[in-house]
Amino acid sequence: MSSLEESFAKYDLAFKGKIRNVYNFDSDRLLIVTTDRISAFDFVFDDLIDNKGILLTKMAKFWFSKTKHIIANHIDNTDNQKLPTTFADRCMLVKKTKVLPIEAIVRGHLDGSAWESYNKTKKVNGLEIGGQYQKFDKLESPIFTPSTKAEVGKKDMNISVVEMKNLVGNDLTSKIIDISFSLYKFAYEYAKERGIIIADTKFEFGIDKDDNLVLIDEIFTPDCSRFWLYDKKTQEIKYESFDKQFFRNYLINNNWDNNQINIPDDIKRVLISKYQLAYDLITS
Secondary structure: OOHHHHHOOOOEEEEEOOOEEEEEOOOOEEEEEEOOOEEEOOEEEOOOOOOHHHHHHHHHHHHHHHOOOOOOEOEOOOOHHHOOHHHHHHEEEEEOOEEOOEEEEEEEEOOHHHHHHHHHHOEEOOEEOOOOOOOOOEEEEEEEOOEEOOOOOOOOOEOOHHHHHHHHOHHHHHHHHHHHHHHHHHHHHHHHOOOEEEEEEEEEEEEOOOOOEEEEOOOOOOOOEEEEEEEOOOOEEEOOOOOOHHHHHHHHHOOOOOOOOOOOHHHHHHHHHHHHHHHHHHOO
8 A cells, every 4th residue: 555545545435537636525525536546548557656646736726716617516615624734735625416427528629539530530529520620730620529538448439429318318418518518618718818728628427416517527627637738928839748748659669569668757747847837837
């Protein structure tokens, strides 16, 4: 057991995700502890990235606060003084919700799997994409491409909006799509003013005890979003990943074979420096 896990041993571990350990704090709330683990291609590595969990927590809390006017979130700050002080900077006390089994993905630019699909078929998640786009191009309007929310160790699967309706119903699907676009458009302009382009991102939602839709998990962090640098003076975008894609690219370029590795120190340093810069720019 790590020192981090020992500090929270008095709490009942409700769920161990790829990056977060989730504990039962009391009957109505959970304690989310963001570790320094890193995952890629749905594989969780044993090697850690120092301070990654702290940066992810700070970024998520920042955006949860900034987007409260769009949708309520699961954050509960009433008992923060009761959290273990040693690791308080990587903790979020949240209200319990019924987690919806989908991930709401919004894409404003073509990159990653969306670009690969478009380049082959002119479609993304089965959606016809008009126009003649090149890699990294900004779409005329953002698109919504949901996926399933798989268990740890299993792969998320892209689904259509029709399939999403079968999972969560017509009304919730419509609400989630509208809110996802509102969140993305707000954050896109906010971050762009500060030198970051949010090319795409994902959201997760839950239903609280009063049957309200709420935003959960994390929001606009380098783990769940694609960040590029933007120069306001020249209006140029630097298509270099300031997010987890940097680590994915390292694995691809080194022919990673889906096994545990010792992540080189220089890769760790570059990755965390990218996360730090993204955080500093966005919160400036």
